Amino acid sequence: MVITYVIKNNLYVNLTNHCTNRCEFCVREPAARGSFVDLRLEREPTLEEIIAEVTSHNLNMFTEIVFCGLGEPTCRLYDMLSTCKVIRERSNTPIRVCTNGHASLIMKEDTAPAFRGLVDCISISLNAADPDTYDRLCHPKFGEDTFAGVLKFAREAAKYVPKVILTVVRGTLSDPDLERCAQIASGIGAGFAVRELGE
Numbered sequence: 001m002v003i004t005y006v007i008k009n010n011l012y013v014n015l016t017n018h019c020t021n022r023c024e025f026c027v028r029e030p031a032a033r034g035s036f037v038d039l040r041l042e043r044e045p046t047l048e049e050i051i052a053e054v055t056s057h058n059l060n061m062f063t064e065i066v067f068c069g070l071g072e073p074t075c076r077l078y079d080m081l082s083t084c085k086v087i088r089e090r091s092n093t094p095i096r097v098c099t100n101g102h103a104s105l106i107m108k109e110d111t112a113p114a115f116r117g118l119v120d121c122i123s124i125s126l127n128a129a130d131p132d133t134y135d136r137l138c139h140p141k142f143g144e145d146t147f148a149g150v151l152k153f154a155r156e157a158a159k160y161v162p163k164v165i166l167t168v169v170r171g172t173l174s175d176p177d178l179e180r181c182a183q184i185a186s187g188i189g190a191g192f193a194v195r196e197l198g199e
Contacts, residue, residue: 014069112156
């Protein structure tokens with residue numbers, strides 16, 4: 001069961017199989033999987049197993065510790081934050097969370113304050129410049145209000161987390177839509193990045 005994996009000099013933490021999107025370009029989808037390593041967990045690991053696996057590494061040797069796996073890490077938000085607390089006790093290595101921005105929709109509460117002091121960077125997959133395109137590309141569990149929820153989470157997160165980045169995937173949007181996404185990020189006060197497909 002792959003709970004942690006290393007790419008370059010980053011330690012990645014794979015918490016869950018669950019996700020609240022079904023993005024057409026995601027490696028979870030068979031048509032997009034290609035040759036990527038399957039990170040599907042045979043079962044959901046316990047918090048104790050996650051912490052034991054993470055702390056089995058020398059956390060100070062990594063450039064970043066990144067919560068990013070096959071599923072959406074904030075589906076296990078409080079287990080993730082508990083793991084962040086343990087990491088903070090042992091290391092000053094920056095912590096990044098790669099998320100679809102659904103945390104507050106999942107938990108049905110404003111979750112952004114919970115990240116304060118634990119997470120250095122949140123990378124949010126914006127993936128679209130408008131609700132209709134988001135719904136078409138991402139097929140979110142929460143329906144047509146999801147896009148607005150992602151933007152609200154991003155605005156709130158920027159109050160508590162030093163660095164917030166909105167991302168899109170190259171090849172899924174037109175150049176004008178990429179520019180609109182960049183403008184959305186700028187309006188929130190967030191960074192903006194274009195990811196390569198499968199990155």
